[in-house]
Amino acid sequence: MLLGLLGITICASLPLSGVAGLAASLSIALLKSAMIYWRYMHLDEEDALNRIAALAASAWLLVLLLFLGIDYWTRAFS
The missing domain is CATH 1.10.287 (Helix Hairpins)
Structure with a gap:
C-alpha cells in the first residue's frame, strides 16, 4: 500500500x-x-488510551510546526 x-x-x-x-x-x-x-x-x-496519546502527540507536533511557519512568515515583515 x-x-x-x-x-x-x-x-x-x-x-x-x-x-x-x-x-x-x-x-x-x-x-x-x-x-x-x-x-x-x-x-x-493498542487500547484506546494509547491511541489518544499518539493522536495528541501528532496534534502537538502540528501545533509546533504551525507556530514555526508563522514565525518564519512574520520575519519577512520586519
Whole structure:
C-alpha cells in the first residue's frame, strides 16, 4: 500500500504544480504517515488510551510546526 501511494505521489508530481501539487503531495504524505502510525507503531493492537496519546502527540507536533511557519512568515515583515 505504501509503495502504491509512492507511485501515486510520483505520478501526481509530474502534471500538477503550484498549490494543487502541494495539496496533493501533502494529503498523500498525511495518508502515508497515518498508515505508518497505525501499522508499524502497532496502534491497531493498542487500547484506546494509547491511541489518544499518539493522536495528541501528532496534534502537538502540528501545533509546533504551525507556530514555526508563522514565525518564519512574520520575519519577512520586519
